Amino acid sequence: MNYYSLNHKAPNSTFKNAVIKGIAPDKGLYFPESITPLPKTFFDNIDHLSHSEIAFEAIKQFVSPEIPEDILKTIVEETLSFDFPVVKLNDSISTLELFHGPTMAFKDVGARFMARCLGYFNQNNDREVTVLVATSGDTGGAVANGFLGVKGVNVVILYPSGKVSDIQEMQLTTLGQNIKALEVNGTFDDCQDMVKTAFLDEELTNNMQLTSANSINVARWLPQLFYFMFAYKQLHKEHKNIVFSVPSGNFGNVCAGMMAQKLGLPISHFVASNNANNVVTRYLISQLYEPKPSVQTISNAMDVGAPSNFIRIKEIYKNNFSSLKENLSSYSFSDEETKAAMLEIFDNYNYVADPHGAVGYLGCKAYLKENANTHCVFLETAHPTKFLDVVEAVIKEKQSLPEQIQSVMGKEKESVVISTYKDLKKYLLK
Ligand SMILES: Cc1ncc(COP(=O)(O)O)c(C=O)c1O
Numbered sequence: 475m476n477y478y479s480l481n482h483k484a485p486n487s488t489f490k491n492a493v494i495k496g497i498a499p500d501k502g503l504y505f506p507e508s509i510t511p512l513p514k515t516f517f518d519n520i521d522h523l524s525h526s527e528i529a530f531e532a533i534k535q536f537v538s539p540e541i542p543e544d545i546l547k548t549i550v551e552e553t554l555s556f557d558f559p560v561v562k563l564n565d566s567i568s569t570l571e572l573f574h575g576p577t578m579a580f581k582d583v584g585a586r587f588m589a590r591c592l593g594y595f596n597q598n599n600d601r602e603v604t605v606l607v608a609t610s611g612d613t614g615g616a617v618a619n620g621f622l623g624v625k626g627v628n629v630v631i632l633y634p635s636g637k638v639s640d641i642q643e644m645q646l647t648t649l650g651q652n653i654k655a656l657e658v659n660g661t662f663d664d665c666q667d668m669v670k671t672a673f674l675d676e677e678l679t680n681n682m683q684l685t686s687a688n689s690i691n692v693a694r695w696l697p698q699l700f701y702f703m704f705a706y707k708q709l710h711k712e713h714k715n716i717v718f719s720v721p722s723g724n725f726g727n728v729c730a731g732m733m734a735q736k737l738g739l740p741i742s743h744f745v746a747s748n749n750a751n752n753v754v755t756r757y758l759i760s761q762l763y764e765p766k767p768s769v770q771t772i773s774n775a776m777d778v779g780a781p782s783n784f785i786r787i788k789e790i791y792k793n794n795f796s797s798l799k800e801n802l803s804s805y806s807f808s809d810e811e812t813k814a815a816m817l818e819i820f821d822n823y824n825y826v827a828d829p830h831g832a833v834g835y836l837g838c839k840a841y842l843k844e845n846a847n848t849h850c851v852f853l854e855t856a857h858p859t860k861f862l863d864v865v866e867a868v869i870k871e872k873q874s875l876p877e878q879i880q881s882v883m884g885k886e887k888e889s890v891v892i893s894t895y896k897d898l899k900k901y902l903l904k
């Protein structure tokens with residue numbers, strides 16, 4: 475598959491080049507040249523397919539011919555070595571748990587997939603690759619885990635100081651080896667801007683091979699489309715009108731859901747559920763796209779003021795506002811509403827939701843108010859214990875820590891504090 479830049483000022487790229495470079499030379503995000511729907515028989519037979527078989531069929535067109543089929547099968551099997559269960563809360567609302575991977579965040583799938591693609595492309599290359607990642611909480615940990623010990627790859631994670639949860643911070647600052655953490659005096663958007671600037675800085679790119687492991691990178695972004703297929707497989711017999719409420723920050727996940735729909739997955743509608751960082755909620759009302767500096771919330775991984783993937787969403791709908799609005803609703807919720815939702819989910823369904831999932835639940839409720847005969851699935855994008863302070867304070871019940879979280883507790887944090895792009899550059903050139 476070839477990819478074009480959404481800034482339309484760079485040559486088209488192969489999958490391999492798009493993965494290795496991360497972003498196009500004109501600073502545009504890459505987008506696939508074509509999307510061929512899967513045959514109807516694929517969806518008719520989905521009950522008989524394993525997660526790996528579903529994922530293999532779904533991703534094949536985007537990575538071939540550069541990754542041979544036998545290699546792709548192995549990559550997909552290794553990537554998806556954990557479960558993705560749907561839990562029913564009531565007749566109208568279910569949740570898709572995406573937190574059963576090694577760092578208990580939905581980013582694990584994309585990070586593991588991308589690490590393996592990069593490992594494959596880099597196997598005969600003597601030149602080391604530096605993977606730059608900006609994180610508002612979860613991408614950093616997932617990428618650190620996914621790339622730990624990968625030969626020829628150095629990972630540099632930028633995170634906003636004091637704005638990620640304690641456990642998220644431990645997951646991205648304690649692994650050592652080829653993983654380095656930079657603590658930025660600023661917001662997630664500052665981290666993301668620094669990363670994007672680095673890709674355009676010839677003094678850096680002439681000295682080192684840089685790539686991104688944010689959803690900017692097609693190999694990190696596209697595998698997220700699997701989730702929607704896994705949920706469909708578990709729900710389609712019982713429910714015909716399936717709507718997904720996706721807790722959204724950088725908008726990679728909901729955009730990947732739209733790609734699954736383009737591949738033919740029968741999804742009725744999407745809800746982008748936002749915290750107070752609600753540029754897209756406002757856009758769908760006013761048709762004006764007005765990014766604002768991000769504000770800090772209890773669903774911190776969604777504290778994004780200028781979502782990278784919104785441009786991909788616009789491309790999917792050919793910049794047609796009416797078609798986008800037909801398929802996407804968006805609501806924004808305050809921290810107080812989020813806490814009340816966490817308590818409601820706990821009291822009514824005996825289910826512990828994390829703050830991001832709770833925002834997704836609120837999105838379902840808002841949508842169902844006007845669309846009663848649909849079944850809404852909110853994505854539970856991270857395990858509640860990653861936000862231990864908030865969760866325990868709200869539901870007033872002590873949580874036991876899963877093994878994945880226990881394994882990072884008490885380890886020593888290692889990070890370097892930076893404030894400006896100049897600091898980042900100096901660090902990278904050192
Ligand atoms: C727990 C959690 N929920 C939701 C999101 C938002 O996802 P996206 O950036 O794909 O919109 C993130 C960050 O990516 C996250 O870590």
Ligand SMILES: N[C@@H](CCOP(=O)(O)O)C(=O)O
Nearest residue numbers: 609610611612613688689775
């Ligand atoms: N919410 C993310 C922000 C980065 O998103 P990405 O999907 O572009 O990597 C995080 O947790 O870091």
